[in-house]
Amino acid sequence: xxxxxxxxxxxxxxxxxxxxxxxxxxxxxxxxxxxxxxxxxxxxxxxxxxxxxxxxxxxxxxxxxxxxxxxxxxxxxxxxxxxxxxxxxxxxxxxxxxxxxxxxxxxxxxxxxxxxxxxxxxxxxxxxxxxxxxxxxxxxxxxxxxxxxxxxxxxxxxxxxxxxxxxxxxxxxxxxxxxxxxxxxxxxxxxxxxxxxxxxxxxxxxxxxxxxxxxxxxxxxxxxxxxxxxxxxxxxxxxxxxxxxxxxxxxxxxxxxxxxxxxxxxxxxxxxxxxxxxxxxxxxxxxxxxxxxxxxxxxxxxxxxxxxxxxx
Ligand code: SF4
Ligand code: SF4
Numbered sequence: 001x002x003x004x005x006x007x008x009x010x011x012x013x014x015x016x017x018x019x020x021x022x023x024x025x026x027x028x029x030x031x032x033x034x035x036x037x038x039x040x041x042x043x044x045x046x047x048x049x050x051x052x053x054x055x056x057x058x059x060x061x062x063x064x065x066x067x068x069x070x071x072x073x074x075x076x077x078x079x080x081x082x083x084x085x086x087x088x089x090x091x092x093x094x095x096x097x098x099x100x101x102x103x104x105x106x107x108x109x110x111x112x113x114x115x116x117x118x119x120x121x122x123x124x125x126x127x128x129x130x131x132x133x134x135x136x137x138x139x140x141x142x143x144x145x146x147x148x149x150x151x152x153x154x155x156x157x158x159x160x161x162x163x164x165x166x167x168x169x170x171x172x173x174x175x176x177x178x179x180x181x182x183x184x185x186x187x188x189x190x191x192x193x194x195x196x197x198x199x200x201x202x203x204x205x206x207x208x209x210x211x212x213x214x215x216x217x218x219x220x221x222x223x224x225x226x227x228x229x230x231x232x233x234x235x236x237x238x239x240x241x242x243x244x245x246x247x248x249x250x251x252x253x254x255x256x257x258x259x260x261x262x263x264x265x266x267x268x269x270x271x272x273x274x275x276x277x278x279x280x281x282x283x284x285x286x287x288x289x290x291x292x293x294x295x296x297x298x299x300x301x302x303x304x305x306x307x308x309x310x311x312x
Contacts (some may be wrong), residue, residue: 014284043126052136052181054190055204055210058247060197063108065094070192074177086111086259088163091174092189092220097247107240109247110198112174113138113159114227115235124154129171136203136235137176145171156231156252175234210239228275232256245306 050104068081071092079090086093099105104195119138122130129144151171152160160258161167165282177187185191190200210225226238231252238244 004066004296008018032052049134049203051134051203051235052176052200053115053206053237054187054234055175055199055201055206056238057107057197057199057210057213058107058238058240058242060195061065061094062195062197063094063096063106064194066192066194067110067198068092068094070188071174074180074188075175077172086159086161086173088161088165088172090176091172093199095248099242100246107242107247113176114157115174116178116231116256117233117235118231118256120154121151121160123258124150126150133178135178135181137178137181138173139175139178140171140173142170147171154257156257157250158291181294203237206237208236213239229254255305 005170008310011212068090071077072079072081075091077089077091079087081090083090084093084095092108092110094108096106097109099107113304115132115136117132117136119132121132122132122138124127126148127144127146129141130138131141132138148167149160149161149162149171150160152158157302160171160173163172175187177185180187181234186200190198193199199209201209207225207228214221214223214225221239222243224240224244226240226244226249227234230250232255238249240247
């Protein structure tokens with residue numbers, strides 16, 4: 001049974017030291033490619049596959065946004081951490097929700113990718129730019145992305161964002177700090193949280209902690225762990241004292257979206273491949289145009305007439 005430590009800066013279930021030493025010898029070995037993490041559990045409610053996850057206890061969140069600032073520092077995105085919504089330049093956000101019928105009382109709600117056990121974004125992507133790792137994160141390969149944005153349509157939580165403002169836009173979302181996990185570290189947001197509202201650990205152990213909190217404090221929590229079975233189960237789990245729908249959480253059901261969409265996708269492979277090829281051409285053209293613009297700007301800065309190379 002895991003030991004629960006409230007208010008710790010690092011995950012009580014899997015501290016950085018534990019990650020670096022024994023318990024996550026599995027991680028250190030594992031995340032470099034040889035972690036003995038079996039395939040995803042068939043029962044998402046047990047989370048017994050050894051993968052990692054996060055537990056966000058909304059009753060513990062004080063809205064300080066340390067998690068958001070830490071994410072920005074760790075991952076280098078450029079948005080405003082005080083903004084209440086994620087975007088192409090912001091991977092996580094904290095929004096303030098005034099409780100219905102209780103003016104003046106608020107809850108702070110973190111938003112980021114839920115890292116589905118069976119992610120719709122990954123199954124919708126025609127070129128495999130998104131995939132679920134055995135360790136838990138759903139990661140993104142920018143080098144493969146062709147900008148078709150099927151992932152944005154497929155995600156039941158409406159998480160992936162597109163960098164519309166940049167010349168070469170990419171899809172943006174939380175990657176559960178996969179590079180930090182590879183180094184044996186906790187995700188930056190969990191490490192930064194001063195109250196333990198965001199904690200990191202094995203998903204199965206986080207489920208046990210969440211169930212214990214509900215059992216020990218039935219007056220404090222609604223009897224539900226959001227993410228246990230939503231969309232087939234997600235690596236991020238939430239506890240709350242307010243019904244999740246009142247806080248704006250999506251009602252997504254428990255069927256993994258890929259099971260719903262697979263039949264449709266299988267019937268349109270030619271269309272999908274055609275669109276994918278078209279989008280690849282568009283992205284190539286955008287890249288070529290960007291290169292031309294940069295070359296022109298360089299010539300203009302050097303005082304060289306357009307169309308002639310310096311020195312010609
Ligand atoms: S929440 Fe959305 S973006 Fe994240 S893994 Fe699930 S489907 Fe993909
Ligand atoms: S897990 Fe990492 S990428 Fe995701 S919100 Fe936390 S700090 Fe940001």
